[in-house]
Amino acid sequence: MNTLKISFYNVLRKPLSALLTIVMLVLGTALVSVLLQVGTSLDEGFRKNIKGIDMVVGAKGSPLGLILSAVYQIDNPTGNISRREAQELSRHRLIENTIELSFGDSYKGRRIVGTSHDYPALYEMELSEGRLWEETFEATLGAQVANEFGLKVGDTFFSAHGSDVEAELHDDHPFTVTGIFEPSGTVIDRLLLTDQRSVWELHPPAPGDTLVEHNREITAMLVMFKNKMGILTLPRYVNKETSMQAALPAIEINRLFELFGLGIAALRVVAIVIMVLGGISIFVSMLNALKERAYEMAIIRSMGAMRRQVFGMIITEAVILGIIGYIFGMLLAHAGLYTLSQTAGDEFGIAIDPWHIMTEELWLSGGIVLLCIIAAIVPAVKTVRMDVSKVLSSYAQ
Amino acid sequence: MLQKLTDGGSEKAANGLPLTAHPEILPFDVENQPILKSSQLKYSYPGQPEISFPDFVCDRGGHLLITGNSGTGKTTLLHLLSGLLRVQKGDVEIAGKNLKDFSQAELDRFRGRHVGLVFQQPRFISSLSVIDNIGAAQYFGAGKSDRSAALGLLESLGIADKASKPTGELSGGERQRLAIARALAAKPAVVMADEPTSSLDDENAELVYNLLARESSDYNAALVVVSHDGRLKEKFQNRVEL
Numbered sequence: 001m002n003t004l005k006i007s008f009y010n011v012l013r014k015p016l017s018a019l020l021t022i023v024m025l026v027l028g029t030a031l032v033s034v035l036l037q038v039g040t041s042l043d044e045g046f047r048k049n050i051k052g053i054d055m056v057v058g059a060k061g062s063p064l065g066l067i068l069s070a071v072y073q074i075d076n077p078t079g080n081i082s083r084r085e086a087q088e089l090s091r092h093r094l095i096e097n098t099i100e101l102s103f104g105d106s107y108k109g110r111r112i113v114g115t116s117h118d119y120p121a122l123y124e125m126e127l128s129e130g131r132l133w134e135e136t137f138e139a140t141l142g143a144q145v146a147n148e149f150g151l152k153v154g155d156t157f158f159s160a161h162g163s164d165v166e167a168e169l170h171d172d173h174p175f176t177v178t179g180i181f182e183p184s185g186t187v188i189d190r191l192l193l194t195d196q197r198s199v200w201e202l203h204p205p206a207p208g209d210t211l212v213e214h215n216r217e218i219t220a221m222l223v224m225f226k227n228k229m230g231i232l233t234l235p236r237y238v239n240k241e242t243s244m245q246a247a248l249p250a251i252e253i254n255r256l257f258e259l260f261g262l263g264i265a266a267l268r269v270v271a272i273v274i275m276v277l278g279g280i281s282i283f284v285s286m287l288n289a290l291k292e293r294a295y296e297m298a299i300i301r302s303m304g305a306m307r308r309q310v311f312g313m314i315i316t317e318a319v320i321l322g323i324i325g326y327i328f329g330m331l332l333a334h335a336g337l338y339t340l341s342q343t344a345g346d347e348f349g350i351a352i353d354p355w356h357i358m359t360e361e362l363w364l365s366g367g368i369v370l371l372c373i374i375a376a377i378v379p380a381v382k383t384v385r386m387d388v389s390k391v392l393s394s395y396a397q
Numbered sequence: 398m399l400q401k402l403t404d405g406g407s408e409k410a411a412n413g414l415p416l417t418a419h420p421e422i423l424p425f426d427v428e429n430q431p432i433l434k435s436s437q438l439k440y441s442y443p444g445q446p447e448i449s450f451p452d453f454v455c456d457r458g459g460h461l462l463i464t465g466n467s468g469t470g471k472t473t474l475l476h477l478l479s480g481l482l483r484v485q486k487g488d489v490e491i492a493g494k495n496l497k498d499f500s501q502a503e504l505d506r507f508r509g510r511h512v513g514l515v516f517q518q519p520r521f522i523s524s525l526s527v528i529d530n531i532g533a534a535q536y537f538g539a540g541k542s543d544r545s546a547a548l549g550l551l552e553s554l555g556i557a558d559k560a561s562k563p564t565g566e567l568s569g570g571e572r573q574r575l576a577i578a579r580a581l582a583a584k585p586a587v588v589m590a591d592e593p594t595s596s597l598d599d600e601n602a603e604l605v606y607n608l609l610a611r612e613s614s615d616y617n618a619a620l621v622v623v624s625h626d627g628r629l630k631e632k633f634q635n636r637v638e639l
Binding site: 001302 | 472473476479481482501502505506507508509510514516520521522523524525529532533534535536537538542579583
């Protein structure tokens with residue numbers, strides 16, 4: 001028997017009131033934890049996929065839409081651009097390297113991207129089996145796609161027009177799987193990469209168009225600058241002097257995160273309010289219990305407990321609630337993150353490790369314990385200040 | 398056992414009652430030091446007249462009854478003797494230690510270690526079981542709890558079968574027994590009881606007194622009872638009247 005044990009039993013004595021407090025602390029903790037994790041994962045995920053891409057060139061439209069479609073393969077493309085115009089741009093003296101992307105078809109909702117071997121090289125992709133595509137209608141698959149549809153090297157599949165799962169199949173040209181990438185946590189995990197010529201062959205030009213290679217259209221082009229000077233001049237040049245649009249991923253993603261940031265900040269306020277309510281719940285229930293506990297505390301003092309022991313006991317009760325709330329909050333949050341990681345990764349190509357605990361989450365435990373201590377200080381001070389003799393006499397009558 | 402210390406046989410206590418005992422000087426060697434000694438003790442609550450208490454001593458293992466009608470300050474005296482109230486004037490010594498010399502924390506420790514208290518209304522830490530209430534008294538009094546000793550204590554008071562029950566499930570008589578067990582839990586040098594029998598019928602009053610007397614003897618503790626219960630007078634040879 002010791003003060004910790006007494007505190008623990010005192011918490012259990014009012015199970016409903018304890019439960020209410022714990023529920024608030026759990027929800028607050030879980031929300032803060034999820035916000036931290038998702039915020040960081042989104043941020044990391046988005047920045048990871050930018051990799052070395054300084055600029056994206058595509059059809060005119062929303063610059064954010066262009067970035068989302070060409071870099072993250074989320075949004076629909078803004079349209080097509082002329083390959084010839086794109087290739088002229090790529091000879092600009094400030095441009096180091098470019099990667100052409102042609103997309104529009106899909107396999108069961110996953111995008112098929114026609115590109116060069118530079119594209120997987122940009123993300124430092126490794127093959128887990130097979131080889132990269134060489135011929136038309138050969139494809140190399142991202143780990144998640146291969147895993148999701150059980151595709152193996154040598155398997156064949158038909159692409160569908162557009163990105164709808166139910167879209168019309170191009171059933172005259174089967175693709176053959178030549179290789180599968182290692183999981184990378186990047187956008188490529190969700191893509192099926194093939195040669196650009198495969199995409200062109202599936203979409204022959206309208207009758208009358210000349211089938212000249214450089215007359216083709218592509219969807220977008222990723223651009224890497226020779227030096228950062230390109231940022232100053234190239235986007236303006238592209239937007240003014242060509243029929244194409246240039247967008248800077250870093251800038252667009254920062255804009256996107258400003259929007260996200262507002263939402264996350266608002267949710268964080270909600271989370272903190274819930275936690276503070278948990279603290280207030282401790283404060284109120286302890287103040288309410290003060291009178292009925294006075295005699296017991298006097299008895300404890302009469303048994304030889306010093307003021308600081310009684311003070312410690314009351315603070316400990318609040319800390320026990322805080323710790324329980326934190327532990328269950330973290331369990332709830334990470335169970336939620338586990339569920340999210342099974343779906344968000346698919347949707348956004350963002351890798352959440354649900355069992356990774358961030359430093360900020362450890363700090364959160366300190367914050368919650370502190371909150372509970374603050375909530376219990378006034379009731380604890382009031383309890384130790386009481387006149388033991390008076391309390392004992394008043395009940396003897 | 399009891400000796401009243403007065404300056405002279407003819408002197409009267411503050412409440413006007415004659416002090417009947419003979420004046421005697423006690424030997425002050427450590428071995429035979431009285432366990433409890435009160436001298437020149439006075440106390441006043443804010444805005445109320447001062448209460449003066451007669452001087453008295455109680456030897457190690459001795460029994461002492463302090464009687465007085467309502468309003469004579471019996472509970473106040475008990476709280477002064479046990480250190481629940483700070484001494485204002487005069488001295489209370491327990492085992493040769495003057496309670497005035499202690500800080501509040503030291504006083505709490507000292508009380509927990511050497512004084513077992515029994516109150517008129519037996520109340521407990523309701524979130525703890527019967528045996529854990531004994532454990533808590535052992536912990537606060539002696540620094541650590543001893544489950545087998547606690548069980549032994551409950552056994553000798555005949556409530557061992559209730560050890561794991563919540564205290565709320567005890568009957569009135571069982572609660573009184575548990576209160577006695579708790580007072581003895583830390584093996585104190587003196588047990589002080591405040592009206593332990595007043596609210597009980599004759600049979601139970603007798604029972605509780607016998608338990609108090611027997612158990613405190615078994616644990617080598619002196620017994621100081623504060624009560625207006627006339628039935629106790631014949632039980633105590635040593636009495637102080639307030």
